Amino acid sequence: MAHVDDKLGNAGEMLQNVVAWPLGILFKLLDLPISAIQRLIGIRRMPWFFLLPNLAFFGLFVILPLLMNLAYSVTGGTQLFLQDRPITGTEQYRFLFDCGSYADPLTCREDRFWKGIFNTSIFIFFQVSFMVLFSLITALVLNREIRARGFWRAVFFFPVLLSPVVVALIWKWILLRDGILNAFLVSIGLDRILFFVSPEWAMFWAVFVSIWAHLGFYTLILLAGLQAIQPDLYEAAEMDGTSKERVFFRITLPLLWPNMLVVIVLALIKGVQVFDEVYVLTGGGPGTATQFIVQYIYNTAFTNQVQNFGLASAASMVLGVVLFILTLTQLAATRRRDNG
Amino acid sequence: MVDATQTARSVGSMLTVRRGRGRLHWTDVFTYIYLGFGFFLMFAPVVWLVLSSFKTPSALQEFPPTFLPLGPITVEVEGYDDSLLLFDVTMEDGSIQKLAQVRRIGIMAQMVDPDAPDERLSIPINTREPVRELRMAWENYRDPLERFNFVSYLWNSVIVTLVATVITLLINSMAAYALSIYEFRGRNAIMLFVIGTLMIPITVILVPVYIVVTNLGMINSLWAVILPGAATPTGVFLLRQYMLTIPKDLIEAARMDKASEWAIYWRVVMPLAMPAVAVLGIFSIMWRWNEFLWPMIVLNRSEVYTLQVGLNSFQGELDVQWHYILAMTVVTLIPVIIVFAFLQRFITTGIASSGMK
Secondary structure (H helix, E strand, O other): OHHHHHHHHHHHHHHHHHHHHHHHHHHHHHHHHHHHHHHHHOHHHHHHHHHHHHHHHHHHHHHHHHHHHHHHHOEOOOOOOHHHOOEOOOHHHHHHOOEOOOOOHHHEOOHHHHHHHHHHHHHHHHHHHHHHHHHHHHHHHHOOOOOOHHHHHHHHHHHHHOOHHHHHHHHHHHHOOOOHHHHHHHHOOOOOOOOOOOHHHHHHHHHHHHHHHHHHHHHHHHHHHHHOOOHHHHHHHHHOOOOHHHHHHHHHHHHHHHHHHHHHHHHHHHHHOOOHHHHHHHOOOOOOOOOOHHHHHHHHHHHOOOOOHHHHHHHHHHHHHHHHHHHHHHHHHHHHHHHO | OOOHHHHHHOOOOOOOOOOOOOOOOHHHHHHHHHHHHHHHHHHHHHHHHHHHHOOOHHHHOOOOOOOOOEEEOEEOOOOOOOOEEEEEEEOOOOOEEEEEEEEEEOOEEEEEEOOEEEEEEEEEHHHEEEOEEEOOOOHHHHHHHHHOOHHHHHHHHHHHHHHHHHHHHHHHHHHHHHHHHOOOOOHHHHHHHHHHHHHOOHHHOHHHHHHHHHHOOOOOOOHHHHOOOOOOHHHHHHHHHHHOOOOHHHHHHHHHOOOOHHHHHHHHHHHHOHHHHHHHHHHHHHHHHHOOHHHHHHOOOHHHOOHHHHHHHHHHOOOOOHHHHHHHHHHHHHHHHHHHHHHHHHHHHHHHHHOOO
16 A cells, blocks of 8 residues: 555655646735735635635526526426516426326326336336445455455446446447347357347346446445444454354444445435436437436437427426435435444 | 465455365355456456457458457469458368459359469359458547547547636635635535535536526537536535644644735645545546536537547447447547556545545
8 A cells, every 4th residue: 555655645746846836826926916805805704705716606507507497497488598488387397297197107298208207217226226236245345355456446446437428338339239249149049139129128238337337436435334344343253153144244234334325325316317328328219218317308408309498497306306305315324324 | 365364364354254274155256256257347348349449340340240350361462463362262172271362253253372373263252261360450540530520529628627627626625725724604504505506416407507608608618518517515525624634723823924815725725635636636537528418418519529429429420430439439438547547546545535426
């Protein structure tokens, strides 16, 4: 570990030397006007000066848009600017939720929205459960006394850094009609499968590729949790001759549970917003088999012939409420984990 | 395998604890099978991408595909102006001979022995196999760089990544400085507000941010990609947690020396917070380099595409030119792999300690 820190230190030093000079000039340039501001408003108000740029960005690109989203969702028409749009009240929401039966998307007036919700739910169910299962197994395996642990951790982690487009293209190339996977199937005497023509296969690969890409991230969180468990507990269990299975269910799992909860909620938050990889991989198809909520919003607002900003905003609000609840859960789960 | 006593002593070795001397538990076997399988599953797709990216369009269409990028061998034969394709031919007596093809007529081919070019042989085409050698189709890499907008995509991505990261580091560290060094009325409220913005990811406010950006006249400009995500709650939070550990005495001492607040931020706090700033910097570079949905919405002209948007537009075309796409995917992947190779431990500890990605 020490030599890695040294390497980082050297890299940091080099970086510092390269950037120190322009930064020094920048500092001198800014010091004068900002000192003047400090004399003007007094030291007590300086924190507000430091907060200002950040709050301005949040205001302009988060808070204002949130209010606008609400406003757009209660207006209709196809105009871009709010002042041109007729107020329609809750009509967009009523339209979204107008269903013969909520169990069947086809009975809904806006069936693409419900198909999106159904697809997202199916995706989340499989993606999150298998993600938790495999990240747990991977973390347990990596936590063992294995040679070159850093290398093995990197093996499972590196796809996390790849862009969703790259991930999707890598797998698309494998899964094509004449791709290597079909070549393998043919070579062992099976028939080719047109993975992107079958709705079930398309959903399977959407889940699989998304797990492949993000497994390393959740594994890291669980690995950190495993390494925080006191070794004396295991030593005591060993002295008592407790079986490994029992140790796992009585010590490891309960102590890891707070981290598992964080992983589950984080995976849910990411899962609800699934878009990038699957959009490039399947384009939402075949038909609408892998079209998720975010793609519904994106299509409704930006790619359809008629850009329906009101409907997209209403759907966004629905997604927002779900995410709001999930994020509150996440904060609570993280707090519980970190404060014991 | 590791020595049993040493294993038992090691930290967090819950599953490796062995009862009895050298007895293999099923988990030991499982571990190595899992690692081997994982190694294959994680690396093979990338290896396949890289190998495929060096194949010519005709080699890419082969089914079943060859493992390595192969190209046909041609030979110069005396008496012929063009160079001829070389084949392995199974002769009637069962021996295999290397022959060059002069021309093909229907199911027969006229071939010559390169060493005895005078005699022409008529060979059924199903008895011959082209002789091939390893050949890298570098033109897959060269052409997109010369003929398409690929260089401008690359350039746009670099600009977006660098400018956005500088802005992100500056404004988030300023906010974190204010929230960690000063005691002032409203500090907790602001902190709550910052954490609150965590609940509103860009996917929830796509439409209104698009309208804001349109109003600012930034559609089809790189600013539309750079600015909306510049202030990040996770960034403020990460930096603030780190800055809280800086001793207050240092700041008091600087004030005694009549340092301005800006100088304290820039000369005292920022250098001390460098580890956290570096983590946020690396994350920001990753986020920006890989960003896809938002750039796709605000960039509609090919000249302003970033790498990810450009790559996606290539694969969406009717006549998909996979040989270019694969090569460009490799190019997109390289910077990330380089960063990872150098900063692996840094990134992984950063994620493990902050829980962000």
